[in-house]
Amino acid sequence: MDRSVNLLDLALGFDEPSPLRGKVVLIEDCVETSGSFVLHQMMKRVLSPHSSDSLIFLAFARPFSHYDRVLRKLGCNLATQKTNNRLVFVDMLMMQCSDNESGVAKLFREIQGTVGKLRSVTNSNITVMVDDMSLLEIAAANSNSDHVLDFLHYCHTLTSESNCSVVTLNHEDIYSSMERPAYLLQMVCLADIVIKAEPLASGLANDVHGQLTVVNKGMISSKSGKGSSRNKLQNFQFRIKENGIEYFYPGCSRN
Amino acid sequence: MAAPNVRTSSFSRNISVVSSSPQIPGLKCGPNGTTFISTGIRDLDRILGGGYPLGSLVMVMEDPEAPHHMDLLRTFMSQGLVNNHPLLYASPSKDPRGFLGTLPNPGSSKEDKPTAPDLDQGESLRIAWQYRKYMENQKSSIDDYSNDFDMRKPLERQFLAGRPIDCVSLLDSSDLSVAQDHCATFLSKFPRLNSSNIASIGRIAIQSFCSPLCEYSDKESDMLSFIRLLKSMLMVSNAVAIVTFPPSMLSPSSSTRLQHMADTLLSIKAIPDGDKELEKLLTGYKDINGFLNIHKVARINTQVPVIPEAKTFSMSLKKRRFLALECLNQAPVDGSSGTSYGTSGSCSGSSKSGALDF
Numbered sequence: 001m002d003r004s005v006n007l008l009d010l011a012l013g014f015d016e017p018s019p020l021r022g023k024v025v026l027i028e029d030c031v032e033t034s035g036s037f038v039l040h041q042m043m044k045r046v047l048s049p050h051s052s053d054s055l056i057f058l059a060f061a062r063p064f065s066h067y068d069r070v071l072r073k074l075g076c077n078l079a080t081q082k083t084n085n086r087l088v089f090v091d092m093l094m095m096q097c098s099d100n101e102s103g104v105a106k107l108f109r110e111i112q113g114t115v116g117k118l119r120s121v122t123n124s125n126i127t128v129m130v131d132d133m134s135l136l137e138i139a140a141a142n143s144n145s146d147h148v149l150d151f152l153h154y155c156h157t158l159t160s161e162s163n164c165s166v167v168t169l170n171h172e173d174i175y176s177s178m179e180r181p182a183y184l185l186q187m188v189c190l191a192d193i194v195i196k197a198e199p200l201a202s203g204l205a206n207d208v209h210g211q212l213t214v215v216n217k218g219m220i221s222s223k224s225g226k227g228s229s230r231n232k233l234q235n236f237q238f239r240i241k242e243n244g245i246e247y248f249y250p251g252c253s254r255n
Numbered sequence: 256m257a258a259p260n261v262r263t264s265s266f267s268r269n270i271s272v273v274s275s276s277p278q279i280p281g282l283k284c285g286p287n288g289t290t291f292i293s294t295g296i297r298d299l300d301r302i303l304g305g306g307y308p309l310g311s312l313v314m315v316m317e318d319p320e321a322p323h324h325m326d327l328l329r330t331f332m333s334q335g336l337v338n339n340h341p342l343l344y345a346s347p348s349k350d351p352r353g354f355l356g357t358l359p360n361p362g363s364s365k366e367d368k369p370t371a372p373d374l375d376q377g378e379s380l381r382i383a384w385q386y387r388k389y390m391e392n393q394k395s396s397i398d399d400y401s402n403d404f405d406m407r408k409p410l411e412r413q414f415l416a417g418r419p420i421d422c423v424s425l426l427d428s429s430d431l432s433v434a435q436d437h438c439a440t441f442l443s444k445f446p447r448l449n450s451s452n453i454a455s456i457g458r459i460a461i462q463s464f465c466s467p468l469c470e471y472s473d474k475e476s477d478m479l480s481f482i483r484l485l486k487s488m489l490m491v492s493n494a495v496a497i498v499t500f501p502p503s504m505l506s507p508s509s510s511t512r513l514q515h516m517a518d519t520l521l522s523i524k525a526i527p528d529g530d531k532e533l534e535k536l537l538t539g540y541k542d543i544n545g546f547l548n549i550h551k552v553a554r555i556n557t558q559v560p561v562i563p564e565a566k567t568f569s570m571s572l573k574k575r576r577f578l579a580l581e582c583l584n585q586a587p588v589d590g591s592s593g594t595s596y597g598t599s600g601s602c603s604g605s606s607k608s609g610a611l612d613f
Contacts, residue, residue: 031511031514031515031520031550031551032550034560036558037558040558062490063490063491065556066490066555066556069287069288069556069557070556070557070558073557093487093490093491094484094487094488096480096484134512134515135483135516138476138479138480138483138512139480139483142476143475143476143479143480171511171512171515173511174508174511174512174515175508177507177508177511178506178507178508203566204562204566205562206562209560209562240558240559240560241559242557242558242559
């Protein structure tokens with residue numbers, strides 16, 4: 001089993017056990033560079049055979065068949081994890097909310113119920129993942145970004161009460177062009193880890209697909225022995241392949 | 256060091272032109288269990304790596320100063336009619352059926368090509384024997400996957416009569432529920448049960464989706480909701496939808512949302528008239544009708560992005576009839592002017608720099 005730790009793992013603190021417990025992770029991307037590969041990596045980590053963590057996945061952007069094929073090439077069988085009850089895959093593609101009430105409260109109650117059911121069975125970490133917050137806004141929040149923030153706040157309560165982790169992907173370029181810059185700032189503020197995928201300043205390339213900037217607030221280094229906490233900001237480039245991602249610092253070959 | 260071909264893994268895939276069922280022409284197997292249908296423009300099929308994959312949403316950003324998004328729609332629709340794929344067409348016009356009269360007919364752009372030598376004249380033309388096989392391949396331009404379309408000839412009646420074509424006018428109702436019902440009914444005929452057995456496929460073409468002529472054009476959340484549901488329905492159907500929209504008619508955030516929802520994202524840029532700078536930079540400037548930009552290429556069932564050979568292509572008509580997409584060619588540099596490497600942004604994707612190879 002591949003236990004090599006790559007640059008993204010180090011930035012997220014995956015060299016320690018259960019690094020995401022109780023944390024909120026925000027992945028940001030744009031039209032030119034999609035950040036969904038980070039989601040796939042995290043899914044694979046959560047569902048790895050070395051841990052007993054569970055995953056609740058809310059799919060707004062792609063159906064199960066897509067994720068199944070992608071993760072299979074990465075070495076993770078989603079269908080098996082579903083039958084083992086380590087993965088709860090919620091297909092939200094056709095979800096529509098009624099005009100009057102916002103669907104986020106209802107959605108959260110369902111998530112809370114599922115977390116409760118999983119908690120009764122296992123004590124390990126539960127991760128709630130949303131693959132596209134902007135589609136959640138259209139589907140469940142009637143295009144009201146305030147409701148999306150409410151939803152994130154509800155999910156944040158899960159991180160403290162039930163020790164869950166929350167991972168969301170948001171398209172940052174949609175909101176940066178709006179008149180409400182506060183929305184993006186609030187999402188970044190709520191998150192403990194922000195992973196931003198951007199294109200290279202030099203444009204398209206076959207061998208480097210983009211760059212990642214990871215901000216890990218309050219990362220505690222256990223190696224120093226004293227638990228000194230510091231903000232860690234890392235920037236590196238990546239290349240996406242079918243069976244994994246290569247990460248490297250600009251100008252270097254892969255580590 | 257950039258690799259010349261897009262390689263997703265160390266194995267190179269053998270993409271063969273195989274129809275998955277003898278009753279359905281115009282399908283080609285693609286990587287990762289996807290199936291392609293032709294865009295109607297041979298060059299665009301090649302640039303996108305095969306065509307449009309079934310289940311994908313193609314969005315084209317219009318330029319108000321250039322009508323070339325209509326050519327993309329026309330070739331898409333004609334290709335579907337030639338291959339007998341059911342078609343749903345919606346546009347903000349009182350009589351959408353009239354558009355069918357402007358669809359192009361298949362023609363052969365390689366009919367009277369003087370440069371392809373006959374095999375009989377092989378002796379008089381001195382080609383080394385191992386290159387003769389490439390000359391032979393040029394002749395086989397007829398296949399049932401894609402056609403060259405003669406933009407000046409209207410589509411023959413045999414392709415229009417009796418074909419399942421559904422035309423919807425977006426002006427009919429004040430909201431999108433009618434159009435949504437049409438799409439849902441249409442797509443329910445092509446459910447995707449498993450990737451290997453395809454019973455039938457369909458094509459949807461929606462023109463100028465956010466046109467201010469439509470009554471719903473100020474309700475951006477309704478429009479976004481419609482496209483989102485269309486995309487969700489497409490993902491579980493064996494169909495492709497192409498939607499053109501003018502981004503200047505939407506708020507920047509809604510336009511970016513639509514761009515994110517697209518699997519394949521293209522945009523048309525008009526060529527400025529009589530731009531002396533551009534004329535100096537590009538060869539064949541006078542023949543170019545406009546630019547086509549490739550922003551995103553569909554990646555279904557895979558996480559690896561498809562990097563096209565260039566981001567910008569010039570759209571021109573060969574022999575004034577056949578659409579061609581070409582990489583931008585830089586004109587030979589005039590040594591005396593001194594502005595040799597000052598390319599404009601749209602030319603940065605040029606890969607054919609033969610003129611500058613010293």
